[in-house]
Amino acid sequence: MASSISSGLSLKLLTPHRLTHHNPSLVSSPSPSIGAAAHFRPQRVAREVPPTTLSSYSNDVVLPSKPAGLEKDPRELWKRYVDWLYQHKELGLYLDVSRVGFTDQFFQEMELRLQKAFKDMVELEKGAIANPDEGRMVGHYWLRNPKLAPKAFLTQQIEKTLDRICEFAEQVISGKISPPQGVKFTHILSIGIGGSALGPQFVAEALAPDNPPLKIRFINNTDPAGIDHQIAQLGSELASTLVIVVSKSGGTPETRNGLLEVQKAFREAGLDFAKQVLVSDGVAITQENSLLDNTARIEGWLARFPMFDWVGGRTSEMSAVGLLAAALQGIDIKEMLDGAALMDEANRTTQDMVVLPYKDSLLLFSRYLQQLVMESLGKEFDLDGNRVNQGISVYGNKGSTDQHAYIQQLRDGIHNFFVTFIEVLRDRPPGHDWELEPGVTCGDYLFGFLHGTRSALYANNRESITVTVQEVTPRSVGALVALYERAVGIYASLVNINAYHQPGVEAGKKAAGEVLALQKRVLAVLNEASCKEPVEPLTLEEIAERCHAPEEIEMIYKIIAHMAANDRAVIAEGSCGSPRSFKIFLGECNVDEMY
Ligand SMILES: O=P(O)(O)OC[C@H]1O[C@H](O)[C@H](O)[C@@H](O)[C@@H]1O
Secondary structure, three states: OHHHHHHHHHHHHOOOOOOOOOOHHHHOOOOOOOOOEEEEEEOOOOOOOOOOOOOOOOOOOOOOOOOOOOOOOHHHHHHHHHHHOEEEOOOOEEEEOOOOOOOHHHHHHHHHHHHHHHHHHHHHHOOOOOEHHHOEOOOHHHHHOHHHOOOHHHHHHHHHHHHHHHHHHHHHHHOOOOOOOOOOOOEEEEEOOHHHOHHHHHHHHHHOOOOOOOEEEEEOOOOHHHHHHHHHHHHHHHHHEEEEEEOOOOOOHHHHHHHHHHHHHHHHOOOOOOOOOOOOOEEEEEOOOOHHHHHHHHOOOOEEEEOOOOOOHHHOOOOHHHHHHHHHOOOOHHHHHHHHHHHHHHHHHOOOOOOOOOOHHHOOHHHHHHHHHHHHHOOOEOOOOOEOOOOEEEEEOOOOHHHHOOHHHHHHOOOOOEEEEEEEOOOOOOOOOOEEEOOEEHHHHHHHHHHHHHHHHHHOOOOEEEEEEOOOOHHHHHHHHHHHHHHHHHHHHHOOOOOOOOHHHHHHHHHHHHHHHHHHHHHHHHHHHHOOOOOOOEOHHHHHHHOOOHHHHHHHHHHHHHHHHOOOOEEEEOOOOOHHHOEEEEOOOOOOOOO
8 A cells, every 4th residue: 555655656756856947937828728637546456456447447545535745725835836846948848746745754755765766767778687577778768869878889770770760751751762653652551559559659649740741540459340441541542551560579469460451451452562563562660580570571671670679669659660650740750859858868867757748639648658657567576576566557538528527536536546737838829829709719718627627636635747838849749758758767666666578468468379279279179070971060068178178168159159250150059148058060161171
């Protein structure tokens, strides 16, 4: 319990002394607009509890009804606001932690742990094996400051890759690199999942212009209907679509399946997937010599960009994974890198903060952060092998939409979270706003809803942080990504866990592989029985027995139901409500088939 609460408080730990660069002018800014809310729920997740999702979370942690440091006197609260307001002038970014109930004593108590966390960060940036389980360095900070990399060849790799990304994007946008059947590429189809999709999706939503040089679509699952939908939406523009396959490992099944499905769509459209013949070409961003990398080389794909071993999937937005897609959409990636570098610098020299932003265009930030935070911090064991079951749940969409969905529970229901508001001061580009009521714009409403919600939550002892940015720009987005990457790293040091591995994810992947292996055995058993004369229909028990997996009968039932629903020649006769009565056989016997 204590550590859960400190999880929440850790977001404040990053400002261990009062930050003096406050800017009172922010307070009187004439027409600030709102952002949206996203929520962290600090908690220890019990081992038996299934992974927390946006819609389901356990109630095992409830915060005190009124945290000790919550100030209620409006004048004192204003003083607290001004005293603690942090401003990064160059980035135009502000952090307000006044609505969090920490005390001065809390920081004194945390002093030593914080110093250690900052020292850990210094070591990490110097190239320490900060991911001991995988024996890897953690180098995403070098991506925006290549000189920081511990070896000259790493610096060169980063710089060279960035140059190639810029050059490649320029050639595609200008039409120097073009699809065989057209003058220019018009679309990108990005195939990837997890860290190989969430960053590029977030950045596209946040920063792509209304009419980008290339419009981007994503395939980030192995749902055939979803893939079909993306391809159907492209229609004839498949011929001018640049496919980007993104996978660090080069072996993620969802991504491989997406690639195979897209290749098939190209074949069926009479287009050649590989660059040497007609249409769109693939670009592999992967580890050198991975399966995917080799395929790309052998098939002569347009280009290959490296994804470095020392960059994790969920911190890869500033690598080729994020930058290539962004550059192709006309987003200023150098500005993104600059914003991130400035934020890194601020975090090194002046201790910092942690939060969540938005505005409609920042809608996907919480989804992006969900992976960054939950995959990094949701760990069973600490670095010394103690079971700690750490984690912070992240969820949220955008304000004021969320006001009409779940703010009711946040204010009045279970108290196991804190909110981070992201405020974007600029409502619209200059000259475009208008008053929909005398003296009031649409953006003023959004502003009002943000601050109204913040006040209403605070009145009921619900804490919040507010991050304010002037505008959603490549620079501010880069800074926000960097802010959270750093926050996650520091938090992990504070609670002594490895933020850079994901052992829990492997369990689900392994189990999925076992289901597919069982399906093959089921098919082999059914095939053998169905090839008999006469056909030998089998009960579920008999199939399970013949598969030497009697304990898997429920899974076998599900496999058969799924195959039957998909016209896979599986016939199950019997009463719908009583699976035990089923007699199952294959409509087709394939004597040659080897499952
Ligand atoms: O980039 P890939 O190797 O295809 O990996 C995609 C995703 O796979 C796994 O599920 C990991 O837990 C994620 O961290 C990763 O982002």
